[in-house]
Amino acid sequence: MNLDFERIIPSIPYILEGIPTTLQVVVVAAIIGFVLGIVLSILKISKIKPLNWLADFYTSIFRGTPLVLQLMLIYFGSPQMLGIQIEAYEAAFLAFGLNSAAYISEIIRGGILAVDKGQREAALALGVSESSMMLNIILPQAIKNILPALMNELISLTKESAVVTIIGLADIMRRAYIVGGQTFKFFEPILVAGLIYYVMIMILTLFGKLLERRMRRSD
Incomplete structure (x- = not known):
């Protein structure tokens, strides 16, 4: 598949900095x-x-x-x-x-x-x-x-x-695009961005389930 994550690993912290945005x-x-x-x-x-x-x-x-x-x-x-x-x-x-x-x-x-x-x-x-x-x-x-x-x-x-990303905010996806442009490897940083979004969604899903259970117990 010609994947080269070694060139992307140093840029992962930069992509992660988009999470607060x-x-x-x-x-x-x-x-x-x-x-x-x-x-x-x-x-x-x-x-x-x-x-x-x-x-x-x-x-x-x-x-x-x-x-x-x-x-x-x-x-x-x-x-x-x-x-x-x-x-x-x-x-x-x-x-x-x-x-x-x-x-x-x-x-x-x-x-x-x-x-x-x-x-x-x-x-x-x-x-x-x-x-x-x-x-x-x-x-x-x-x-x-x-x-x-x-x-x-x-x-x-x-x-x-x-x-x-289309209006220039340095979010997760924007930073992944920038890393892709710098390394000429777009698939890997976008895949990393996708993994970050997946983890965030899983955390939200877990939080929602815990909140729902707590509210049911309060009935």
Whole structure:
């Protein structure tokens, strides 16, 4: 197969230095996506139709177009549309966060609708306000039920973060490309990058399973 990992081994620490960049994008985007996703899910189940339409329109835009397109529009289109250059990190946070919110909102909406309606009726009968009921009763149960789906979204977000290489962020994949250009061996560093992503995903998967078990024991 003509593989030569000996030339790549000295560069592995350099590729590993891209992990913090990848994690930073994933964590910030996940927070943005989760918070905005909750807001969108509430709008989707609102009795006010224009709010339903607004949330559905948002979701259709971000689910109906490629993530890489959204990232490029925000980063490369900002000078022309806004007259300013959005920094690469900020563009990544926005693109991934806004995109993730569209998917998370559907997950949370499904979780909210799956909660027994009797609890909602009981809370209203006891005089609990709509906002308090949603925050303290409905959402905690919904999130517990949809935890596996949320972990899947986080895993997808971690893998998709590799596209930030197109805007120059020195993540894992970008560094693998650079090593490939320096050594004229592209397959080996990309394989190393793939192994790093695989280990990260396995750690996330294990964490998700442990969290899910702990939440089940707390029932």
